[in-house]
Each structure stands twice: as structure tokens, then as C-alpha cells.
Amino acid sequence: MEFNDYDFFVQHADINLYYATKFKAIDLAFYIVGNDGTDLLLVPDMEKERAVRESRVKEIASFGDLGYHDLRKELKDSRKAQAEMLIRLLKTHKARRVGIPTDFPAYLAIPLSQAFEVKVVKSPFLKMRAVKTQKEIEYIGDTSKAIISAFEFALKLLRREKSCDRIRERIENYLYLKGYLASDTIISSGKLSAIPHASGGIVEDHVVMDIFPRSRKHYYYSDFTRTVIVNRNDKIEEMLNAVIEAQEKAISIIREGITAKDVHYTVCDVLESYGYKTLRQKANEGFIHSTGHGVGLEVHEEPRIFENETVLEAGMVFTVEPGLYYKDIGGVRVEDVVVVRKNGCEVLTEYPKRIYLNSI
């Protein structure tokens, strides 16, 4: 890894550190890479042995190895001692320009910015994560299959269970026992479904089910939404038809080389052609969110599929999830996960989109 805008990059303990090192930090850890060849994982003393066992990084140091305990006694503050430990380490490497990720914690970011020319940047690992390996695509495919099996289980439940919270609980239990952890699953109906992230209530005319678990083994997410028609409702069905057409049109244009914006505006074009409002028109009802987001070790990651110029690359995995939301009617959404290929894209969550409960 070679950086242009800085000589060293310091990653704190989050999913990027896991991605880059394969070490699952409990609380604290730092991964430091430099243009001078530095490739160092820095962990609390107690974690050093586990880091040696689990991480792919060759050079592992403990806080103690770098004089942290004396610094803590001297400065009487563990956070100041951590900052000083990092500053001294970077100085021994003659660092001048240091990159830190946007969410790097303030108690370290501010002292570092006083000691070095600090650049706050998107973590380079975020960018690497956006393009998946074949193995990662298999993992996301595996989670996708589990979601579809849970969704079919939910369709059966929907015949007798009318509490959205209870359906949600049953879906999450089902997935957990199969080895997947779903949190914040959205099951909403009636007018409540006009709030994209709301969940709960009683099953009315239609149900939006948005299920996005991660594997308990390989940790990769997938994300899938279907809108099920329970009782005929012309307005909801018209909205759903427009959303399905917009989603399919968008999926049909996805391939290496086009931009995120091309995908998003394809969705907007179709929805607007039916008279629905979109964010492009500064609407606060209608299509009021982005078209999608990357999926991987996090449920929301790069690339974002919105008004951005991000160029799609083969191996990128993201959702395509147009929706329409009206307070007086309710909301509908259809969501699939796709992998970008050279000449098109592959859908990992293939499943019918027009689902009438009474005709299943």
C-alpha cells in the first residue's frame, strides 16, 4: 500500500482494522501503515498473544512495548498517554504527514493534528472494501440465501400472525438459529410504513419487510426488502409497480464504468415519469432516500448509490432499493443486492417482486 497525500496512515479499532489485519479488537487497537514499509498492529498488553494468533500482520507490538505504562504514570491520563505513545512512535519513523480516518476519535485526532500535518480522509480500507473478492461475494451470497429462506418463513407466518413486532422477532430467531444475526429488521404496515426506518404495528393492507442480517461465522451482511400486498389497495399497488419498474431499469444499466449517479437518476427518471416526486425535486414525500449502499462487513458501506460520481468497478456489491413514501397512504420499497460485472451485474437476492399474500 502506497499513499500519496500522507506518509503514514493510522487506523483505530473498527471493522476496517479487522478487514486489514483479521484481528477482532475488543476495545483498543491501532494499525499503522507507512510508505517506509511500516505494517504494525498495536494492541493492549493483554491482547498481544491473541493478536499474534489471529492477525495476518507480522509485526505486533503491545502498548507496554512502546512505553505506554510509564507515559500513563507520567501524564496521569490514559488517553493523553495513548496520544503521546502514537506521536512518539510516528516520530521515530520520521513521520511528517499522517492520515487518519474520518471517524478517528477526537482525543487522538486533535493531539496528532498538533504534532503532524494531519489529513482526515476516508479510510483507504473503506475504498478497498468496496470491491469484493470472490470469497467475499460468496459470503454475501450465503447470507442472501439465508434471508430469502427467512422471508419465505415470514410469508407463512403472515397468514396467521398480525403483530409486526412478533413477526420480526420470529424472523430474527429463525435467522439466529441458522447462524445469522439480524438487528433492527423492519416489518411495517399501513401508514406507518411511510417512515422508511419505522417498524411495528399491526398488519394492514400491505407489509414492508426489510431484512439485513450478518453471518455469525464470516460476518458478512446482505440486505433485502419486499413489499407484500395483503389486501388490495390501488394506490399502494400503483406505487409498487412504479418502484419495481424503476428498480429493474436501474439494475439493467449497472455494469463496470458507469457512475453511481447514473443508477440513481435512472430510478428518479422512472418514478418522476409516473408523477412521483423525488429528492432531486427537493421533495419531502415520494422517493426520499438514496438508491443504495454497499454491503459487506457493514450493512452500509461504500459505494453509496446517490448523486455521487463514484465510478462502478467490477466486484462492487451494493443494494438497489427505490421506495415511495406518502404519509396519507404508506410506503413501499423493493431492494436487492447486486454485484457489478464487466458487462452487467448479478443479483444475489433473486426473488419475485410482486407478492400477493392471498395468491401464495
Next chain:
Amino acid sequence: MEFNDYDFFVQHADINLYYATKFKAIDLAFYIVGNDGTDLLLVPDMEKERAVRESRVKEIASFGDLGYHDLRKELKDSRKAQAEMLIRLLKTHKARRVGIPTDFPAYLAIPLSQAFEVKVVKSPFLKMRAVKTQKEIEYIGDTSKAIISAFEFALKLLRREKSCDRIRERIENYLYLKGYLASDTIISSGKLSAIPHASGGIVEDHVVMDIFPRSRKHYYYSDFTRTVIVNRNDKIEEMLNAVIEAQEKAISIIREGITAKDVHYTVCDVLESYGYKTLRQKANEGFIHSTGHGVGLEVHEEPRIFENETVLEAGMVFTVEPGLYYKDIGGVRVEDVVVVRKNGCEVLTEYPKRIYLNSI
């Protein structure tokens, strides 16, 4: 809430924001409190309605309400636009000194520190969270009961199941179906147990089981560890006896008014009296971690029970978890959760500590 060291405090979306506002942010949100009476929850446009429904905060603004979208167009960068939105908002309130939490993200911390006199402090909500209400204690008690029932289930499993990973999976499934989410449960045996956070392997002479789920309903954690003797091993049993004595002695002195250090050093005194080494002696084997940590909406929170002078207050809830770890022998640990009271403490995870699998 009245601040001394700053006039405004800005909390980003984490568990502290949930604690303070009762709004579960998905990605972004800010909670701003000020000595001028400001008490404002700031959320993405799409979340405003849900925030109004769920939060206890009266004044709720969306990013759009504060001109975010124009800023994003002008600055062509959503992070810069967020920083500018916050800076403008704070300036309209004539803010001069602004407090931010230690883990506030760098992309906002650095611009704010250029616009105001910024103090990076422990979130005041962390401190508030350390002292629990009766309701919160009931929640932690509820999770504690679930853990003990899962532990008894695990003891039965241990008669026939020899894979630590499989025992872990069964415990986590058991808890999930009862409404609790356990991640990173530690089931370790033999010499692997000398690494405090390692899990896995085959059941040998003794098993350390460290179980710390949170409720899927009220979100509160509890944390509990027992060391089960499977086959007699004199060294392990001697270590376990010393650890139990150290833990009970420490629990016996806990009451309002003493310090965290008093508790930690009580543990060290007992262990050292048996010739075991502790961190106080800069040991890298023996008792190589702190005595405990607060438990609540996070599994590790305030107060820390280590060499710190934190004065214990009635209503604080934390673990007391001495352990001993030797590479050539293995590790043992015993952990309970206690509530500090005026004249003593109450154990929320009451359960026998000397457990011989063959005499159950």
C-alpha cells in the same frame, strides 16, 4: 444540565445519544445541550418523524431545517457540510467554548476546534450512566437471571459436548430465543484459557465460561464468569481458591464512598499473599487485567475498577472479576456484577463459585 468547562456539549450518534434522548440513531444524529437552555436533537431529514415519535427531546430539527443541503452543494462534500452546519448552529447560539466527547469523529472535531475553544472530555452522559436508576438495575438484574439460566444449561451440555465452540453456539442460541443477544461469549479450556479473551478448543481439565449478553428489549447487559473444574488439577484449583477469596474480600468492602482503587488493591493484596503476581508488580503473568468495569447499555462502561481514584456512589453497577493466567497452566476467573449501596453492595449474579462438574 449545567456545564462548567464549556457552554455547549455536542454528542454524536452513539449509545450516549440513545441514553440521553431515547432515539436510536441509524447512522448520523447530534444531540446538543447548552447552558443557554439549548436541548436539541438534530437528525437526517428522513429520520425526523421517527425522532419525533421516539425521542424524549422536545426540540428536533432535521439537517435540511438547518440548511445542510445547500451547504453540501456549495462545499461539494457531505462531511464538510455537516461540520459547517454545526459551526453555524453553534454560532447562532453565540457559543465560544464547546465540549465534545473523546470519541467524537475527527472530521467534525478538527473543524470545530478551529472555530471554537474545543474541550475534548469524557461525555457527561458516560458519567450519568455510571449511576443507575432503580429501573436500570432491574434491567441488569433481568439480564443477570437469563445468564444464570444459560449457565445452568451449559453445565448440562458440558457432560456430553466437548467442543468449546459448540457449547458457545448453544449458549448463544439459548439466550437469543429467551430475548438476549450474547456476542463473543468466552468458553475456553486448558492452556488456551491463559489468554483472557480467547475462546475455543476442546474441553480439558477446566472450563472458563464468560457470558455477557444484552437484552433485545431493554438493551441492558450483564456479565458473569465461572470456572468449572472438569478433572482435578491441583494448580488450577489453588488458583481458583485464591481468586474466589480475592473476589469475596473485594465484594465485602464495596460500599458508597470507597474508591475503585481500594477494590482493585484488595484483590491484589489477597492474590499477592498467595505468591501470585499482579499488574501492580508489572507482571505479565498472574493477575494481568483490571478488577472490573461498569455494566449497563454497554458491557464495558464507567466506572472502571482499577488503579483509579473514582469514588463509588450508591447505584453504580460494575463487575468484580479477578483472574489468574499462566501460560503453562491455564487461566481461571470468577466474575459477578454488583450494585453499590450506602452500606455495602448487592450481587446481581449470585451463584456458587466452586463448581465441580462431577459432583453436580
